[in-house]
Amino acid sequence: MISMPPSERDLHAYVDHQLDDADRRLVETYLASNPQMAAQVRAWQHDAQQLRAALSGALQQPVNQELDPALIRQRLKHQSRRHLASAAVLLIAVSVGGLSGWQAREMTLPGAPPPMTDAMQAYRLIAQQGILPADYKVSADGDMQGWLDRYFTRANRLPDLSSAGFKPVSGRLLSTEQGPAAMVVYEDQGGHKISFYVRPPGPKNNLLPRGSRSDGELQAEYWSGSGYNYAMVSPSDTPAAQMLKQTAQF
Numbered sequence: 001m002i003s004m005p006p007s008e009r010d011l012h013a014y015v016d017h018q019l020d021d022a023d024r025r026l027v028e029t030y031l032a033s034n035p036q037m038a039a040q041v042r043a044w045q046h047d048a049q050q051l052r053a054a055l056s057g058a059l060q061q062p063v064n065q066e067l068d069p070a071l072i073r074q075r076l077k078h079q080s081r082r083h084l085a086s087a088a089v090l091l092i093a094v095s096v097g098g099l100s101g102w103q104a105r106e107m108t109l110p111g112a113p114p115p116m117t118d119a120m121q122a123y124r125l126i127a128q129q130g131i132l133p134a135d136y137k138v139s140a141d142g143d144m145q146g147w148l149d150r151y152f153t154r155a156n157r158l159p160d161l162s163s164a165g166f167k168p169v170s171g172r173l174l175s176t177e178q179g180p181a182a183m184v185v186y187e188d189q190g191g192h193k194i195s196f197y198v199r200p201p202g203p204k205n206n207l208l209p210r211g212s213r214s215d216g217e218l219q220a221e222y223w224s225g226s227g228y229n230y231a232m233v234s235p236s237d238t239p240a241a242q243m244l245k246q247t248a249q250f
Helices: 008-015 021-032 035-056 069-076 084-096 117-128 144-149 239-246
Strands: 167-176 179-187 193-199 211-215 218-225 228-235
Touching: 008 021, 008 035, 021 035, 117 167, 117 179, 117 193, 117 218, 117 228, 144 167, 144 179, 167 193, 218 239, 228 239
Parallel strands: none
Antiparallel strands: 167 179, 179 193, 193 228, 211 218, 218 228
C-alpha cells in the first residue's frame, strides 16, 4: 500500500493506471482535498491522453518498449522531477512522426508549466541523456547558422559564445503545436554543454519578457524577439551558467 501523502512516483503510477483499486482510492481521496496537486495530475492525464491519441491515429506504428512512458520516467527521475509526462509524449511522438513531435503547451493557464519548460526537457533528452540523436552536426565546413536559417529565416542570429570557449556542434529539429522548434547544442573543449532553443510563441501569440529560472539541476535564460521565444539552458552549477546569467543580451 502506498504512503500518505503519495509520492510523485505514486501519482505518476496513478496517471499510468498502475495502482490497484485500494491505492487508487487512496490517491483519489488525497487529490479531492488537495486541489493544487489535483490540477497537476489532471495536466499529466491530459498529456497521457495526447500520447494515446497520437498512437491511435494515422501515425500509429509499433512502439519500441524503450519508449514506454513509465520506463522513460524511471530513466529521467534523477534528472527531472516535474513534467515527465510531457517528456514521454515527446519521445512517443518522435517515434511515430516525421520531424519529431513535441506536444508542448505554453504557459497560459493556472498550473501550466513555467516558461520554456520544453527547452529544459529538450536539454535533458538531447544534451544530457543523448536519447534523441542530432539532425545536423557541424563538420569542418559546416554552417550551423545556415542549417537554422532553413527553418527560421526571421529568428535572431545564433548567440556567439566563442569568447567563453563554446561553439555550436549539433542541432535537432523539433515541432510544437504552433510550428517548428529547434535546439542547437554548444560545447567547449571540456565537454560542457549549453543549448540554444527557439520556438514559436504559444497559444494567443504569447511572447516572453526577458527572465531566468531554475528547474532542478538546470538553469534557463529566456527572452523573445522577431516573433519567436528563445532559451539558453545549461547545468546551474557550472561557470557556463554564471556566464549566461551575466550576459545581458544575446
